[in-house]
Amino acid sequence: MTVIAAGFVDFEITWRAEVFGGAPQASSAAQFGTVGINFRARKPRDPDEWTAALSTLSCNTRSH
Amino acid sequence: MAGVTQLLAGVARLIPGLDVESLRCAIRDEYSTVAMEPERGFHFHTGRRLARILGYEEAWLANVPEPSIASFAGTGNPFSLGAPRPGERVVDVGSGAGIDSLIAASMVGSTGYVVGVDMTPAMLEKARASAAEAGFDNIEFCHGFAEELPVPDEWADVVISNGVLNLFPDKTVGLGEMARILKPGARLQIGDILVQKAVPEGAKRDIDLWKG
Numbered sequence: 001m002t003v004i005a006a007g008f009v010d011f012e013i014t015w016r017a018e019v020f021g022g023a024p025q026a027s028s029a030a031q032f033g034t035v036g037i038n039f040r041a042r043k044p045r046d047p048d049e050w051t052a053a054l055s056t057l058s059c060n061t062r063s064h
Numbered sequence: 065m066a067g068v069t070q071l072l073a074g075v076a077r078l079i080p081g082l083d084v085e086s087l088r089c090a091i092r093d094e095y096s097t098v099a100m101e102p103e104r105g106f107h108f109h110t111g112r113r114l115a116r117i118l119g120y121e122e123a124w125l126a127n128v129p130e131p132s133i134a135s136f137a138g139t140g141n142p143f144s145l146g147a148p149r150p151g152e153r154v155v156d157v158g159s160g161a162g163i164d165s166l167i168a169a170s171m172v173g174s175t176g177y178v179v180g181v182d183m184t185p186a187m188l189e190k191a192r193a194s195a196a197e198a199g200f201d202n203i204e205f206c207h208g209f210a211e212e213l214p215v216p217d218e219w220a221d222v223v224i225s226n227g228v229l230n231l232f233p234d235k236t237v238g239l240g241e242m243a244r245i246l247k248p249g250a251r252l253q254i255g256d257i258l259v260q261k262a263v264p265e266g267a268k269r270d271i272d273l274w275k276g
Contacts, residue, residue, distance in 0.1 A: 043250050043251075
Protein backbone atom coordinates (compact mmCIF):
# COMPACT_ATOMS: atom_id res chain seq x y z
CA MET A 1 0.00 0.00 0.00
CA THR A 2 2.80 2.41 0.92
CA VAL A 3 4.62 1.78 -2.35
CA ILE A 4 1.58 2.63 -4.44
CA ALA A 5 0.64 5.61 -2.27
CA ALA A 6 4.17 6.95 -2.82
CA GLY A 7 3.60 7.09 -6.57
CA PHE A 8 4.05 3.64 -8.09
CA VAL A 9 1.97 1.01 -9.91
CA ASP A 10 2.35 -2.73 -10.59
CA PHE A 11 3.75 -3.48 -7.12
CA GLU A 12 4.70 -7.13 -6.72
CA ILE A 13 6.67 -9.09 -4.12
CA THR A 14 8.51 -11.69 -6.16
CA TRP A 15 10.50 -13.57 -3.51
CA ARG A 16 10.67 -13.99 0.24
CA ALA A 17 13.04 -16.11 2.33
CA GLU A 18 14.57 -16.45 5.76
CA VAL A 19 17.91 -14.69 5.32
CA PHE A 20 19.01 -14.04 8.91
CA GLY A 21 19.23 -17.64 10.21
CA GLY A 22 22.71 -18.64 11.35
CA ALA A 23 24.00 -15.06 11.48
CA PRO A 24 26.83 -14.49 14.00
CA GLN A 25 24.61 -12.47 16.38
CA ALA A 26 21.00 -12.92 17.38
CA SER A 27 18.54 -10.40 15.97
CA SER A 28 16.21 -8.56 18.33
CA ALA A 29 13.86 -8.05 15.38
CA ALA A 30 13.57 -11.81 14.76
CA GLN A 31 10.63 -11.98 17.21
CA PHE A 32 8.58 -10.14 14.59
CA GLY A 33 9.24 -12.70 11.87
CA THR A 34 11.53 -10.68 9.63
CA VAL A 35 12.28 -12.21 6.24
CA GLY A 36 14.14 -10.96 3.19
CA ILE A 37 12.09 -9.99 0.16
CA ASN A 38 12.45 -8.74 -3.39
CA PHE A 39 9.80 -6.49 -4.81
CA ARG A 40 9.27 -4.47 -7.93
CA ALA A 41 7.05 -1.63 -9.02
CA ARG A 42 6.92 0.88 -11.85
CA LYS A 43 6.48 4.62 -12.05
CA PRO A 44 3.19 5.30 -13.88
CA ARG A 45 3.39 6.71 -17.39
CA ASP A 46 0.89 9.43 -16.47
CA PRO A 47 -1.17 10.59 -13.45
CA ASP A 48 -4.27 8.78 -14.69
CA GLU A 49 -2.50 5.43 -14.46
CA TRP A 50 -1.58 6.12 -10.84
CA THR A 51 -5.10 7.27 -9.96
CA ALA A 52 -6.46 4.06 -11.41
CA ALA A 53 -4.01 2.02 -9.32
CA LEU A 54 -5.03 3.88 -6.17
CA SER A 55 -8.69 3.27 -6.85
CA THR A 56 -8.15 -0.48 -6.93
CA LEU A 57 -6.79 -0.33 -3.39
CA SER A 58 -9.41 1.93 -1.83
CA CYS A 59 -12.38 0.37 -0.12
CA ASN A 60 -15.71 1.47 1.20
CA THR A 61 -16.05 1.72 4.98
CA ARG A 62 -19.42 1.24 6.66
CA SER A 63 -20.51 3.88 9.15
CA HIS A 64 -22.19 2.72 12.36
CA MET B 65 -11.27 11.20 -3.53
CA ALA B 66 -12.48 10.11 -0.11
CA GLY B 67 -11.23 6.63 -0.90
CA VAL B 68 -7.79 8.00 -1.68
CA THR B 69 -7.77 9.95 1.58
CA GLN B 70 -8.65 6.80 3.51
CA LEU B 71 -5.95 4.91 1.69
CA LEU B 72 -3.26 7.48 2.41
CA ALA B 73 -4.21 7.47 6.08
CA GLY B 74 -3.14 3.82 6.23
CA VAL B 75 0.37 4.07 4.75
CA ALA B 76 3.68 4.01 6.60
CA ARG B 77 4.56 7.55 7.64
CA LEU B 78 7.00 8.99 10.15
CA ILE B 79 6.41 7.42 13.54
CA PRO B 80 5.43 10.00 16.18
CA GLY B 81 8.13 10.31 18.82
CA LEU B 82 10.86 8.68 16.72
CA ASP B 83 14.14 10.59 17.12
CA VAL B 84 15.24 10.68 13.47
CA GLU B 85 18.69 12.15 14.12
CA SER B 86 19.48 9.54 16.78
CA LEU B 87 18.28 6.83 14.42
CA ARG B 88 20.51 8.11 11.62
CA CYS B 89 23.52 8.26 13.98
CA ALA B 90 22.91 4.71 15.18
CA ILE B 91 22.59 3.40 11.62
CA ARG B 92 25.70 5.31 10.54
CA ASP B 93 27.67 3.82 13.45
CA GLU B 94 26.48 0.30 12.69
CA TYR B 95 27.32 0.49 8.99
CA SER B 96 30.64 2.23 9.59
CA THR B 97 31.58 -0.91 11.50
CA VAL B 98 30.35 -3.08 8.61
CA ALA B 99 32.60 -1.01 6.31
CA MET B 100 35.71 -1.07 8.48
CA GLU B 101 35.39 -4.43 10.27
CA PRO B 102 33.20 -6.65 8.10
CA GLU B 103 34.54 -9.78 9.74
CA ARG B 104 33.33 -8.74 13.20
CA GLY B 105 30.01 -10.60 13.02
CA PHE B 106 26.56 -9.00 13.00
CA HIS B 107 22.92 -10.00 13.35
CA PHE B 108 22.89 -10.38 9.58
CA HIS B 109 25.14 -12.25 7.20
CA THR B 110 27.69 -10.33 5.16
CA GLY B 111 30.05 -10.75 2.25
CA ARG B 112 30.35 -13.48 -0.33
CA ARG B 113 28.43 -15.96 1.83
CA LEU B 114 25.46 -13.56 1.90
CA ALA B 115 25.71 -12.99 -1.84
CA ARG B 116 25.39 -16.73 -2.37
CA ILE B 117 22.39 -16.95 0.00
CA LEU B 118 20.67 -14.19 -1.98
CA GLY B 119 21.33 -15.80 -5.35
CA TYR B 120 24.00 -13.49 -6.75
CA GLU B 121 25.68 -15.06 -9.74
CA GLU B 122 29.46 -15.45 -9.56
CA ALA B 123 29.77 -13.74 -12.95
CA TRP B 124 28.18 -10.57 -11.51
CA LEU B 125 30.92 -10.39 -8.88
CA ALA B 126 33.79 -10.82 -11.32
CA ASN B 127 34.40 -7.06 -11.63
CA VAL B 128 33.72 -6.19 -7.99
CA PRO B 129 36.80 -5.73 -5.78
CA GLU B 130 36.86 -7.93 -2.69
CA PRO B 131 36.54 -5.11 -0.10
CA SER B 132 33.12 -4.17 -1.51
CA ILE B 133 32.01 -7.80 -1.47
CA ALA B 134 33.23 -8.25 2.12
CA SER B 135 31.06 -5.36 3.38
CA PHE B 136 27.94 -6.41 1.48
CA ALA B 137 24.96 -6.44 3.84
CA GLY B 138 21.87 -6.64 1.64
CA THR B 139 18.66 -8.57 2.32
CA GLY B 140 17.56 -9.35 -1.23
CA ASN B 141 18.63 -9.34 -4.86
CA PRO B 142 17.49 -6.41 -7.02
CA PHE B 143 19.01 -8.01 -10.12
CA SER B 144 16.79 -11.07 -9.79
CA LEU B 145 14.02 -8.70 -10.97
CA GLY B 146 15.85 -7.98 -14.21
CA ALA B 147 19.27 -6.72 -15.21
CA PRO B 148 19.68 -3.04 -16.07
CA ARG B 149 20.20 -2.80 -19.82
CA PRO B 150 23.20 -1.31 -21.67
CA GLY B 151 22.93 2.48 -21.82
CA GLU B 152 20.50 2.80 -18.91
CA ARG B 153 20.88 5.11 -15.93
CA VAL B 154 20.68 3.47 -12.50
CA VAL B 155 20.45 4.96 -9.01
CA ASP B 156 21.36 2.75 -6.03
CA VAL B 157 19.77 4.15 -2.87
CA GLY B 158 21.83 3.23 0.18
CA SER B 159 24.70 1.95 -1.93
CA GLY B 160 26.88 0.93 1.02
CA ALA B 161 30.26 -0.44 0.00
CA GLY B 162 29.15 -0.38 -3.61
CA ILE B 163 28.60 -4.00 -4.62
CA ASP B 164 25.22 -3.46 -6.31
CA SER B 165 26.30 -0.20 -7.94
CA LEU B 166 29.41 -1.87 -9.37
CA ILE B 167 27.38 -4.81 -10.67
CA ALA B 168 24.95 -2.36 -12.27
CA ALA B 169 27.84 -0.40 -13.81
CA SER B 170 29.04 -3.58 -15.52
CA MET B 171 25.52 -4.29 -16.78
CA VAL B 172 24.83 -0.82 -18.23
CA GLY B 173 28.28 -0.58 -19.80
CA SER B 174 30.13 2.49 -20.98
CA THR B 175 27.02 4.14 -22.44
CA GLY B 176 25.12 3.89 -19.18
CA TYR B 177 25.70 5.51 -15.82
CA VAL B 178 25.23 4.62 -12.15
CA VAL B 179 24.85 6.89 -9.14
CA GLY B 180 25.20 5.37 -5.67
CA VAL B 181 23.87 7.38 -2.73
CA ASP B 182 24.73 6.69 0.89
CA MET B 183 24.82 8.60 4.18
CA THR B 184 27.78 6.73 5.74
CA PRO B 185 31.20 8.25 4.90
CA ALA B 186 33.10 5.02 5.58
CA MET B 187 30.92 3.16 3.10
CA LEU B 188 31.28 5.90 0.46
CA GLU B 189 35.05 5.83 0.84
CA LYS B 190 35.12 2.08 0.35
CA ALA B 191 32.80 2.20 -2.67
CA ARG B 192 34.83 4.95 -4.37
CA ALA B 193 38.07 3.03 -3.79
CA SER B 194 36.54 -0.08 -5.38
CA ALA B 195 35.28 1.87 -8.40
CA ALA B 196 38.76 3.33 -8.91
CA GLU B 197 40.44 -0.05 -8.43
CA ALA B 198 38.14 -1.72 -10.95
CA GLY B 199 38.57 1.14 -13.43
CA PHE B 200 34.91 2.14 -13.74
CA ASP B 201 34.31 5.58 -15.25
CA ASN B 202 30.52 5.26 -15.51
CA ILE B 203 29.79 5.45 -11.80
CA GLU B 204 29.85 7.97 -8.96
CA PHE B 205 29.07 7.75 -5.28
CA CYS B 206 27.37 10.71 -3.57
CA HIS B 207 26.67 11.53 0.04
CA GLY B 208 22.96 11.95 0.62
CA PHE B 209 19.79 10.84 2.33
CA ALA B 210 16.97 8.80 0.87
CA GLU B 211 14.55 11.59 1.71
CA GLU B 212 16.50 14.07 -0.45
CA LEU B 213 18.30 12.25 -3.24
CA PRO B 214 20.97 14.31 -5.08
CA VAL B 215 19.58 13.33 -8.48
CA PRO B 216 17.49 15.39 -10.97
CA ASP B 217 13.81 14.72 -11.66
CA GLU B 218 13.09 11.87 -14.12
CA TRP B 219 16.78 11.02 -14.58
CA ALA B 220 16.82 7.28 -13.91
CA ASP B 221 15.66 4.24 -15.85
CA VAL B 222 16.02 2.00 -12.80
CA VAL B 223 16.21 2.60 -9.06
CA ILE B 224 17.64 -0.22 -6.99
CA SER B 225 18.08 -0.55 -3.24
CA ASN B 226 18.98 -3.46 -0.99
CA GLY B 227 18.27 -3.76 2.73
CA VAL B 228 17.83 -0.03 3.17
CA LEU B 229 14.15 0.88 2.80
CA ASN B 230 13.39 -0.64 6.21
CA LEU B 231 15.78 1.93 7.72
CA PHE B 232 13.98 4.95 6.25
CA PRO B 233 12.32 6.93 9.05
CA ASP B 234 9.49 7.86 6.63
CA LYS B 235 8.99 5.19 3.97
CA THR B 236 6.49 7.26 1.99
CA VAL B 237 8.85 10.21 1.64
CA GLY B 238 11.77 7.96 0.66
CA LEU B 239 9.71 6.07 -1.90
CA GLY B 240 8.33 9.38 -3.18
CA GLU B 241 11.89 10.53 -3.83
CA MET B 242 12.54 7.35 -5.79
CA ALA B 243 9.43 8.08 -7.87
CA ARG B 244 10.59 11.65 -8.45
CA ILE B 245 13.95 10.64 -9.95
CA LEU B 246 12.53 7.86 -12.17
CA LYS B 247 11.40 8.53 -15.74
CA PRO B 248 7.72 7.85 -16.43
CA GLY B 249 7.26 4.11 -16.83
CA ALA B 250 10.68 3.34 -15.29
CA ARG B 251 11.44 0.52 -12.83
CA LEU B 252 11.86 0.17 -9.09
CA GLN B 253 13.72 -3.03 -8.06
CA ILE B 254 14.18 -3.49 -4.33
CA GLY B 255 15.55 -6.01 -1.87
CA ASP B 256 14.37 -5.41 1.67
CA ILE B 257 12.76 -7.07 4.67
CA LEU B 258 9.18 -7.88 5.53
CA VAL B 259 7.94 -7.96 9.12
CA GLN B 260 5.34 -10.71 9.38
CA LYS B 261 4.05 -9.95 12.90
CA ALA B 262 2.61 -6.69 14.18
CA VAL B 263 5.16 -4.47 15.93
CA PRO B 264 3.79 -2.73 19.07
CA GLU B 265 3.63 1.07 18.85
CA GLY B 266 6.21 1.53 21.62
CA ALA B 267 8.68 -0.80 19.92
CA LYS B 268 8.55 1.30 16.75
CA ARG B 269 10.48 4.02 18.57
CA ASP B 270 13.13 1.59 19.87
CA ILE B 271 16.25 2.45 17.88
CA ASP B 272 18.02 -0.78 18.89
CA LEU B 273 15.16 -2.67 17.28
CA TRP B 274 15.50 -0.63 14.06
CA LYS B 275 19.16 -1.65 13.88
CA GLY B 276 18.61 -5.28 14.53
